[in-house]
Amino acid sequence: MADHRPVDSVDPNNLPEYGLLAQYEDVTSLKQACEQVRDAGYSKWDAHSPFPVHGIDAAIGIRPTRLPLLIFGAGATGTTVAVLMQWWMNAFDYPFLISGKPLWSLPANIPVAFELTVLFAALTGIFATLGRNLLPRHHHPLFNNERFARATDDKFFIAIEAKDGRYDATRTRELLESTGAVAVDSVPDDSKINASLPKPLVYFIVASFLAGFVPLGIAARAWFTKSAEPRIHLNPNMDFQQKFKTQSPNPLFADGRSMRPDIDGTVAEGWLRQDDAYYRGLDADANWLVGFPQQVEVSQGTMARGQERFDIYCSPCHGTAGYGDGPVARRAAELKQAKWVTPSSLHQDYLRTQPEGKLFNTISHGIRNMPGYGHAIPESDRWAIVMYIRALQRSQLATTSDVPDSERAKLR
Amino acid sequence: MSSAVASHEIDNTRDDPTRRAQLILGGQDFHTVTEMVAGIPEQERINRNWWFAFTLAVSLAGMFGLNIAYLFWEGTGIWGNNNPVGWGWPIVNFVFWVGIGHAGTLISAILFLLRQQWRTSINRFAEAMTIFAVVCALVFPGIHIGRPWLPYWMFPLPNQMSMWPNFRSPLLWDVFAVGTYGTVSALFWYYGLIPDLATIRDRAKTKIRKFAYGVFSLGWTGSARHWHRYERTYLILAALCTPLVLSVHSVVSFDFATAQLPGWHTTIFPPYFVAGAIFSGFAMVVTLAVPARAFFGLQNLITLRHLENMNKIILATGMMVGYAYSMEFFIAWYGANEYEGFTFFNRAFGPYAWAYWIMVSCNVISPQLFWFKKIRTTPWMMVIVCIFVNIGMWFERFVITVTSLHRDFLPSSWGYFSPTIFDIMLFVGSFGLFFTLFLLFLRWLPVVAIAEVKAGMPAAHGHHEEHGHEAEGAATHG
Numbered sequence: 001m002a003d004h005r006p007v008d009s010v011d012p013n014n015l016p017e018y019g020l021l022a023q024y025e026d027v028t029s030l031k032q033a034c035e036q037v038r039d040a041g042y043s044k045w046d047a048h049s050p051f052p053v054h055g056i057d058a059a060i061g062i063r064p065t066r067l068p069l070l071i072f073g074a075g076a077t078g079t080t081v082a083v084l085m086q087w088w089m090n091a092f093d094y095p096f097l098i099s100g101k102p103l104w105s106l107p108a109n110i111p112v113a114f115e116l117t118v119l120f121a122a123l124t125g126i127f128a129t130l131g132r133n134l135l136p137r138h139h140h141p142l143f144n145n146e147r148f149a150r151a152t153d154d155k156f157f158i159a160i161e162a163k164d165g166r167y168d169a170t171r172t173r174e175l176l177e178s179t180g181a182v183a184v185d186s187v188p189d190d191s192k193i194n195a196s197l198p199k200p201l202v203y204f205i206v207a208s209f210l211a212g213f214v215p216l217g218i219a220a221r222a223w224f225t226k227s228a229e230p231r232i233h234l235n236p237n238m239d240f241q242q243k244f245k246t247q248s249p250n251p252l253f254a255d256g257r258s259m260r261p262d263i264d265g266t267v268a269e270g271w272l273r274q275d276d277a278y279y280r281g282l283d284a285d286a287n288w289l290v291g292f293p294q295q296v297e298v299s300q301g302t303m304a305r306g307q308e309r310f311d312i313y314c315s316p317c318h319g320t321a322g323y324g325d326g327p328v329a330r331r332a333a334e335l336k337q338a339k340w341v342t343p344s345s346l347h348q349d350y351l352r353t354q355p356e357g358k359l360f361n362t363i364s365h366g367i368r369n370m371p372g373y374g375h376a377i378p379e380s381d382r383w384a385i386v387m388y389i390r391a392l393q394r395s396q397l398a399t400t401s402d403v404p405d406s407e408r409a410k411l412r
Numbered sequence: 413m414s415s416a417v418a419s420h421e422i423d424n425t426r427d428d429p430t431r432r433a434q435l436i437l438g439g440q441d442f443h444t445v446t447e448m449v450a451g452i453p454e455q456e457r458i459n460r461n462w463w464f465a466f467t468l469a470v471s472l473a474g475m476f477g478l479n480i481a482y483l484f485w486e487g488t489g490i491w492g493n494n495n496p497v498g499w500g501w502p503i504v505n506f507v508f509w510v511g512i513g514h515a516g517t518l519i520s521a522i523l524f525l526l527r528q529q530w531r532t533s534i535n536r537f538a539e540a541m542t543i544f545a546v547v548c549a550l551v552f553p554g555i556h557i558g559r560p561w562l563p564y565w566m567f568p569l570p571n572q573m574s575m576w577p578n579f580r581s582p583l584l585w586d587v588f589a590v591g592t593y594g595t596v597s598a599l600f601w602y603y604g605l606i607p608d609l610a611t612i613r614d615r616a617k618t619k620i621r622k623f624a625y626g627v628f629s630l631g632w633t634g635s636a637r638h639w640h641r642y643e644r645t646y647l648i649l650a651a652l653c654t655p656l657v658l659s660v661h662s663v664v665s666f667d668f669a670t671a672q673l674p675g676w677h678t679t680i681f682p683p684y685f686v687a688g689a690i691f692s693g694f695a696m697v698v699t700l701a702v703p704a705r706a707f708f709g710l711q712n713l714i715t716l717r718h719l720e721n722m723n724k725i726i727l728a729t730g731m732m733v734g735y736a737y738s739m740e741f742f743i744a745w746y747g748a749n750e751y752e753g754f755t756f757f758n759r760a761f762g763p764y765a766w767a768y769w770i771m772v773s774c775n776v777i778s779p780q781l782f783w784f785k786k787i788r789t790t791p792w793m794m795v796i797v798c799i800f801v802n803i804g805m806w807f808e809r810f811v812i813t814v815t816s817l818h819r820d821f822l823p824s825s826w827g828y829f830s831p832t833i834f835d836i837m838l839f840v841g842s843f844g845l846f847f848t849l850f851l852l853f854l855r856w857l858p859v860v861a862i863a864e865v866k867a868g869m870p871a872a873h874g875h876h877e878e879h880g881h882e883a884e885g886a887a888t889h890g
Contacts (some may be wrong), residue, residue, distance in 0.1 A: 047636040051867040065641045089576035111585040115592040129645040133638040136630035151634045154442035211791040213622045234561045238487045344472040376748035
């Protein structure tokens with residue numbers, strides 16, 4: 001590394017020993033050697049390889065790291081912080097009332113909670129791993145050994161530190177040599193003279209750290225003091241736009257308004273629909289039409305179509321027989337939905353006598369709590385449904401006189 | 413690249429069920445892998461083609477910067493955005509770039525969890541692409557906010573109105589999702605780079621190099637104790653990134669799906685967007701990997717098999733996207749909502765039909781060519797298909813955004829969106845930014861994860877017989 005500045009009593013030519021470094025050619029011999037060093041009882045030693053070697057943990061005796069627990073904790077913290085933050089900001093400190101929804105509802109908080117969980121866990125994972133590995137460090141005695149440069153290329157190493165209680169310069173060397181090392185070197189420990197960061201760099205780091213507080217200080221000052229100055233607005237050119245806004249006056253038009261009203265009698269393309277009977281279910285006097293408009297053919301075919309459409313569009317709520325007991329209604333009853341309005345039974349007297357036009361209108365635009373189906377069901381099908389409802393109503397009131405003579409005998 | 417490495421193409425795409433397919437070719441040992449990858453940043457003389465590409469990219473990036481400056485001065489009125497299409501190209505470009513930025517983390521994380529060893533040759537590359545794509549993506553919402561000096565209003569910071577952001581808004585979820593994704597992807601990428609930077613540091617000859625790579629490799633020594641923690645965390649990061657990737661484009665899709673606008677308001681959006689993102693991301697990786705591997709002679713590391721695997725993923729995700737397109741139409745019909753029905757009919761047959769059919773032909777039809785092995789395994793052919801896919805995916809976002817908006821509920825507020833020259837320059841300029849970053853990456857950093865490739869080689873598990881197989885593999889190539 002950079003400059004050699006001798007400090008105090010350390011003599012650069014007579015450095016203390018860092019330890020021994022043994023080189024191996026392949027994975028298998030490295031692992032075997034590790035087992036031997038492990039069994040010899042050393043503790044301050046390490047293997048170095050260009051890639052993670054499978055099974056080396058057991059060969060060295062590395063216990064599983066507890067980092068995963070830490071990362072889990074960080075993730076849980078992220079979730080908690082996110083949920084509390086959202087509650088505090090939107091429901092407590094500045095309640096946000098949006099379309100009468102509850103101030104705080106968990107589902108809306110899930111995305112941010114998830115993201116912060118991942119963010120906290122990932123940041124902790126990376127920085128804790130580096131921290132536990134004592135990185136970054138700008139110096140390591142092993143870097144002084146020339147062979148060691150290949151520890152990141154294609155060679156494998158074991159380094160035993162002199163600090164180890166069992167270390168003995170000759171016996172440790174013998175051990176390493178007996179493990180099939182191709183070379184064993186003694187590595188000097190120059191950390192006393194080379195490990196400290198250069199002074200200018202230290203000053204720079206401290207200075208930039210302190211400088212980081214300046215913007216924060218300015219923001220804090222602005223936050224805690226009052227000012228009569230208008231707020232900073234870098235580019236006001238968007239504040240004055242050459243256009244008429246909806247509610248602004250406009251001298252160009254006689255009525256002085258910039259928003260133009262519809263021209264009387266405007267009809268969208270294809271929406272003229274003048275025939276009141278067919279499109280709106282009204283007769284000439286604007287009363288509900290009784291019977292069917294002339295375009296609708298009262299026939300078995302229309303009736304069948306009506307039944308099919310009724311079963312698709314109406315029966316989920318009203319039931320196939322029209323008693324208001326479709327699957328949706330039954331499910332709602334099961335759930336004891338307090339605000340649920342039961343679909344009307346179509347077999348009530350006022351509905352039996354209701355004009356066809358009114359029924360048509362109910363389908364088109366809905367009624368009270370029932371939504372309209374005009375957007376989904378074309379007029380011809382709506383009339384077919386009305387026809388089928390009439391048949392349904394009749395069927396539930398049938399008397400024996402309705403049954404043809406030939407069949408009557410079979411009853412009872 | 414040094415002539416020591418054979419750079420001819422070996423066909424390793426044929427399957428032999430009796431043994432595992434070779435991941436890398438050409439009888440490599442650990443040292444030749446180092447040479448091949450670390451050799452690139454060590455080249456003495458910078459290739460002329462690289463300079464040419466770099467100059468072009470930097471000029472486009474400069475144009476990008478100037479356009480943004482003008483935009484800040486003049487306001488968003490310089491774009492084609494106007495009523496009724498208030499969301500135009502900037503959002504289209506944002507979603508396009510974010511989508512591309514999905515393959516990297518997907519390859520790293522999901523394929524890692526699934527123990528797909530083949531990822532090691534391409535993950536570094538794809539991750540870098542991810543980060544640069546996310547950078548480009550983040551620019552667009554950043555410059556779209558109208559008052560670009562107030563972006564901190566998007567963050568939960570105290571501001572002069574004493575108001576907090578609205579956490580019910582998907583646009584805010586987006587800030588968190590894309591922000592987290594960008595941060596975590598960048599760190600994940602850097603984390604993977606540390607051992608490889610150490611490799612280059614240890615081979616460095618000049619002082620500046622020693623210093624620069626020394627600083628960024630953080631003093632890595634390849635210690636087994638360090639590797640132990642490193643690998644553990646890498647696994648956990650992968651497990652965290654997998655749902656993260658899926659969440660990001662889901663959240664991006666919420667920007668549309670939670671709006672009650674026919675054409676946007678559909679529950680299929682999250683999975684559909686994610687499939688589309690993976691689709692476009694892989695297409696971009698292939699588009700970039702094919703020229704880069706030829707240029708730097710990495711054919712033995714990024715082999716045909718890798719490319720073929722990616723093309724298979726493109727084929728699969730392309731069909732998912734096609735399924736989503738047809739499902740949207742089915743639901744529009746089945747849901748019997750006249751507005752939704754109109755929107756989709758109008759999408760396919762209205763004034764933007766041209767865009768819709770470009771999208772369908774590029775995204776649904778063109779990947780079908782990958783059913784042919786010949787096309788799947790011929791570099792220039794796959795690049796053409798992949799470029800079509802990228803075009804198609806840009807159009808997909810255009811179609812979703814613009815066709816849904818240009819027909820308002822009243823015909824009086826119908827409109828037709830046309831981009832201005834600034835829209836176009838910004839979009840083209842974003843490619844300049846992307847390629848500037850990417851070319852710098854190619855030139856100065858290890859483009860393949862050296863340590864990971866080595867760990868996947870037979871010799872890393874104490875096997876030595878692989879050379880015999882290699883000879884056979886090389887012999888069968890046609």
